[in-house]
Amino acid sequence: MRFTFKTRYEQDLNLAKHGGHRFWYSLLLLVLAASPWLISEYALAQLTFVLIYGIVGLGLMLLAGFTGLFSIGHAAFLGVGAYTEAVLVNAGLPFPLALAAAAMLSAAVGVVVGLPALRVKGMYLGISTMAFGFIVAEVFARWESLTGGNAGLHVKAPQIFGWALDSGVEFYFLCLLLAVGSTLAVLNLLRAPTGRAFVAIRDSEISAQSMGIHLAYYKTLSFAVSAALAGLGGALYAHMIKFLSPDQFDIIQSIDLLLMVVIGGLGSVHGAFLGAIFLITMPQLIGAGKGLLPDAIGQAPGLKAAVYGIVLIAFVLFEPMGLYGRWLKVRTFFSIFPFYRRGMFKRQKSFQKSDRLR
Amino acid sequence: MSTDTTPLLSARELSVRFGGVLAVNQVSFDVRRGEVFTLIGPNGAGKTTVFNLISRIYTPTGGSIHFDGIELTQRAAHEVASMGVARTFQNIELFEHASVLQNLLIGRHTHRRSGFWADLMFTASARKAALHDREQVERVIDFLDLQHHRDTLIAGLPYGVRKVVELARALCVEPQLLLLDEPSSGLNVEETDDMAYWIHDIRREYGITVLMVEHDMSLVSKVSDRVLAMNQGEVLAQGSPAEVQVHPGVIEAYLGSTHDLSSLRRPSA
Numbered sequence: 001m002r003f004t005f006k007t008r009y010e011q012d013l014n015l016a017k018h019g020g021h022r023f024w025y026s027l028l029l030l031v032l033a034a035s036p037w038l039i040s041e042y043a044l045a046q047l048t049f050v051l052i053y054g055i056v057g058l059g060l061m062l063l064a065g066f067t068g069l070f071s072i073g074h075a076a077f078l079g080v081g082a083y084t085e086a087v088l089v090n091a092g093l094p095f096p097l098a099l100a101a102a103a104m105l106s107a108a109v110g111v112v113v114g115l116p117a118l119r120v121k122g123m124y125l126g127i128s129t130m131a132f133g134f135i136v137a138e139v140f141a142r143w144e145s146l147t148g149g150n151a152g153l154h155v156k157a158p159q160i161f162g163w164a165l166d167s168g169v170e171f172y173f174l175c176l177l178l179a180v181g182s183t184l185a186v187l188n189l190l191r192a193p194t195g196r197a198f199v200a201i202r203d204s205e206i207s208a209q210s211m212g213i214h215l216a217y218y219k220t221l222s223f224a225v226s227a228a229l230a231g232l233g234g235a236l237y238a239h240m241i242k243f244l245s246p247d248q249f250d251i252i253q254s255i256d257l258l259l260m261v262v263i264g265g266l267g268s269v270h271g272a273f274l275g276a277i278f279l280i281t282m283p284q285l286i287g288a289g290k291g292l293l294p295d296a297i298g299q300a301p302g303l304k305a306a307v308y309g310i311v312l313i314a315f316v317l318f319e320p321m322g323l324y325g326r327w328l329k330v331r332t333f334f335s336i337f338p339f340y341r342r343g344m345f346k347r348q349k350s351f352q353k354s355d356r357l358r
Numbered sequence: 359m360s361t362d363t364t365p366l367l368s369a370r371e372l373s374v375r376f377g378g379v380l381a382v383n384q385v386s387f388d389v390r391r392g393e394v395f396t397l398i399g400p401n402g403a404g405k406t407t408v409f410n411l412i413s414r415i416y417t418p419t420g421g422s423i424h425f426d427g428i429e430l431t432q433r434a435a436h437e438v439a440s441m442g443v444a445r446t447f448q449n450i451e452l453f454e455h456a457s458v459l460q461n462l463l464i465g466r467h468t469h470r471r472s473g474f475w476a477d478l479m480f481t482a483s484a485r486k487a488a489l490h491d492r493e494q495v496e497r498v499i500d501f502l503d504l505q506h507h508r509d510t511l512i513a514g515l516p517y518g519v520r521k522v523v524e525l526a527r528a529l530c531v532e533p534q535l536l537l538l539d540e541p542s543s544g545l546n547v548e549e550t551d552d553m554a555y556w557i558h559d560i561r562r563e564y565g566i567t568v569l570m571v572e573h574d575m576s577l578v579s580k581v582s583d584r585v586l587a588m589n590q591g592e593v594l595a596q597g598s599p600a601e602v603q604v605h606p607g608v609i610e611a612y613l614g615s616t617h618d619l620s621s622l623r624r625p626s627a
Contacts, residue, residue, distance in 0.1 A: 009492045012459075013485060185478050192477035192484055193463075193470040193491075200453050200464045207451035210413050211531065212439030212468035221474065267455065 002335065015187055032176055036169040044172055045240075046284075050276045051175040052236045055182050057260050057272030059229025062186055064258070065266040066195065067222040068202030069117055072126045073133025074257045076113075077227040079140055079249030081106045081234025083147055086155040086244055095158035095165070099178075099235050106231020107224040109136075114223030118216045133254050140246035152245040155238045175236055182229055186269060189225070198222055259308060263315050265322025274323040282308070321345075364427070366391045366535055366567050367412070372421035374411060381407045383591040384421070389535070394561060394568040396578050398602070399588035400611055405571040406448055407591075409537050412569075413445050414438050426534065440468040444533035446524045448540045448571075452512045458523050459508050462495045465530030469494075498529045501563075502556065518549045525556065529564070536560065538570035542577050550577055557581045575603065587611070 004011070004018050016022045036044055056078055064070050081102040088098035116128045140147050147153055157166040158174070165171050189195040197218045200208035209215055238244055256279060264275025286307055290298040297303070319326050325345070333340040365388035372385045382404045389395045397405040410416045412423055414435040423430040425441060433441070444465075453461050469491070472484035499505055502522055507515060512523065521544065528536055541557070542550040554577050560566050572578050578585060579599040587594040587608045595605040602608055 009489055009496070010485075012492070013488055188480035188484075189477055192472060192480060192488065193467060194474055194477040196456075196460060196464050197467060199456055199460070200467075203453035203455055204451045206415065207447060207453070208464070209415075209435045210439060210445050210451075211464055211527070212436050213464075214434075214436045 013191060015184075015191070029180070036172060041168060044168055046280055048168070048172045048175050048240060050273070050280050051172075051179040052233050052240060053257075053260065053276035053279055054273040055175075055179050055236070056230045056233035056257060057264065057276050058182050058186050058269065059226040059233070060257055060261045061264070061266070061269065061272040062189070062198070062229070063222050063226035064261055065268070065271065066190065066202060067198040067219065069219060069222065070122070070126050070258070071113075071129040071223075071226070072251070072254050072258060073113070073129035073131070073136070074226075074230055075249040075251070075253035076133045076136035077106045077110060077230035078234035078237060078253065078257070079136060079246075080109050080227075081231030082238035082244055082249070083140060083153070083234075084231070085235035085238045086153050087146060089158060089239075090154075090156050094160040095239075096160065098158075099232065102235035103228040103232045106234065107228035110223040110225075110227025110230075111220055113227070114220040117219050117223060130251065130254070133249075133251060137246050137250050140249060147244070147246070150246060152243055155242050155244060158239050171239060175240075178232060178236065182232065183269065186229075190269070194218075194221070256308075259312055263312065263322050265324030266320075268322070268324040270327070271322050271324040274327070278323065282311075362391055364391075365389055366426060367569065368424045369408070369412075370422045370424075372408070372411060372423065373419050374407060374416055375419045381591050382411065382418075385588070385591070385593055386421075387586050387593070387596065389567060389569050390583075392561065392565060392567055393583040394557060394570070394581050396582040396585045396599075397569070397571045397588060398573070398575075398578060398585055398608075399594070402590070403588040403611075404591040405588055406539055408588075409445065409539055409569075409571060412438075412537060413443065439531055439533075442532075442534035443537065444528035444531035444535075445537035446521075446528050446539055446541065448543065450517075450520050450524055452520055452524055452527070454513045455511065457509050457511055458504060458515070458526075459495065459499075461512060461523060461527050462498060462530045463491055465527040466491045466494060468531060494532075495530055498526050501529070501559070502526045517544050518546065521545060521549070521553075522556075525553075529560070529566075533566060536566050536568045538568060538572075540571055540573065542572060542574045550574060553577065554580045575599075579603070 002018065002020065006012070011017070016025065031038075035047060039047070056074070059077075060071065060074050084102040084105050085095075085098050088101055089095055093101075113129060113132050117125055120128060141150050143149070144151075157164045158171070159165065165174060189198075197208065197213045200211065200213055201215060201218055205215060241248070260275035260279045261271060262275075263278050264271030264273070283304060286304055290303070292298070315322060321328070329345055332344065367389040368387070370386050372382055373380065374382045385404070385408060387395075397408060399405055407416065411418050412430065414430065414433060418431060425443060428441065430438065453464060456464075471487040471490075472481070476484040499508060502525065504522065504526055507519055507523070512520060515523065521541065525538070525541065528538075538557070541553050545553060557568060557570075558581060561568060570582075582599055584597065585599050585602040586596045587602050587605065589607075589611040594607040594611060595602050597605075
């Protein structure tokens with residue numbers, strides 16, 4: 001068990017709270033930086049996907065996990081980012097500019113979608129964002145002069161002044177850099193008044209408002225930041241997959257993204273990346289497990305969807321705090337061994353919330 | 359205490375109607391600077407509704423509320439806090455999945471000095487602002503003896519402590535006027551006594567004017583300068599706690615009429 005002796009308020013502001021944090025996160029960064037020489041090209045590509053989905057997950061986590069606004073149309077932002085990047089890079093723009101444009105345009109679209117969020121909550125917000133997702137997917141399919149429609153769109157390698165990042169290793173480092181940057185940005189927001197305002201809105205709108213938090217502004221801001229991160233992830237996704245078609249950004253993708261943050265653990269930054277790891281490795285595990293099952297099940301067409309559904313239900317029932325929550329429990333078990341009790345993470349049920357004001 | 363004699367808050371002919379129900383009807387009162395002013399009345403009298411009108415959760419159908427000379431009904435709900443009005447809630451509206459410290463820091467929201475981009479980069483100025491906020495919050499923590507619970511999640515705190523945390527959060531706003539909605543509800547005798555001391559101290563040390571809704575008459579007479587009794591959305595009586603307690607209208611509202619006892623009699627066989 002670790003006790004941090006605090007002598008200055010600044011210690012609570014630092015991202016790394018103690019030596020253990022510094023050590024483990026440095027080690028993680030070192031391993032990630034050395035990965036191209038440690039793992040196979042295929043595994044590196046998968047790791048790149050994890051980073052890309054991690055960035056998108058961060059955005060959705062900020063929105064759903066920290067502001068309490070659920071979006072079932074997040075693939076649309078991913079798509080806006082991806083198509084913006086593709087069109088601009090194909091037109092010969094240097095990729096940093098294209099990346100910035102992708103993030104900004106996504107953010108702008110996020111603001112537009114955020115507007116209904118000021119009026120509707122919960123399930124209704126989910127429905128309106130889902131409808132938005134359908135609209136955007138339709139736009140991708142119909143705006144053939146720009147997106148190539150259902151025939152798809154090829155994406156050139158990212159380049160700047162004649163130098164192209166066409167190898168997997170270079171692109172991996174780009175993704176790593178952006179993933180680390182996005183993570184730091186989100187962590188910064190969360191330790192500052194902006195992030196606290198988000199959390200306040202999630203937990204009680206009525207009292208957030210009484211504390212002087214402008215609900216409309218912060219909800220819109222949350223949508224914008226979330227969409228910008230999704231757009232950034234989308235832009236990287238476009239380069240990774242090299243070929244875009246509207247069906248990559250449909251409702252299934254949106255649900256996958258939501259699944260990712262729920263399974264990762266709502267309300268934790270770690271959860272975004274844990275969820276991304278889950279989302280990328282699961283199909284591989286299913287693929288590997290297929291051979292072990294009888295053909296009637298193993299070769300059934302809906303196997304992946306069924307497994308995802310079962311896993312999601314299992315998490316909601318048994319581990320609402322997701323993979324990160326499970327990790328916290330395991331860590332606590334070892335750090336206070338042998339004093340761990342089963343009820344330690346049980347939330348007290350309370351029935352004090354006033355429903356009079358809603 | 360201030361020498362300014364104009365009332366800090368003055369409500370004039372305040373009315374609000376929900377459908378067919380007239381929840382507050384032509385209520386007028388003044389809260390003087392530096393006093394503790396209490397609203398009492400049976401359940402459903404419209405006390406909390408008056409609070410919600412002041413904090414702009416509801417919009418009055420008629421009448422006006424002036425705070426420090428400014429018409430409150432023209433302001434948006436989130437602007438009320440930055441004007442210097444903080445409140446607590448009857449049923450505790452804390453941010454459940456955040457620590458006590460974070461809750462109190464949210465109370466400092468109206469004093470934020472760093473913008474979105476500074477927050478995103480966590481610049482030196484954002485860090486400085488964060489440290490300043492923390493110092494201010496620590497003063498309130500010291501004042502209300504919350505050191506013990508600083509890093510505990512609200513979800514894990516007992517009811518009595520939550521009540522204090524909510525008071526602390528309202529103090530972090532550094533208000534001129536503090537609205538306390540039933541500060542003693544759900545507290546035991548000892549905690550209620552503490553609450554009375556704190557309300558005293560808040561007024562003495564910070565010079566904050568307090569407007570509260572309260573049922574516990576011993577607390578009311580201990581701390582309040584003036585009391586306003588309401589029933590069914592209307593003003594019954596106003597005056598010192600002792601005066602209001604013996605007012606026939608107030609007694610009738612709580613206990614029923616003293617003249618007509620026929621309804622209490624057993625029908626003769």
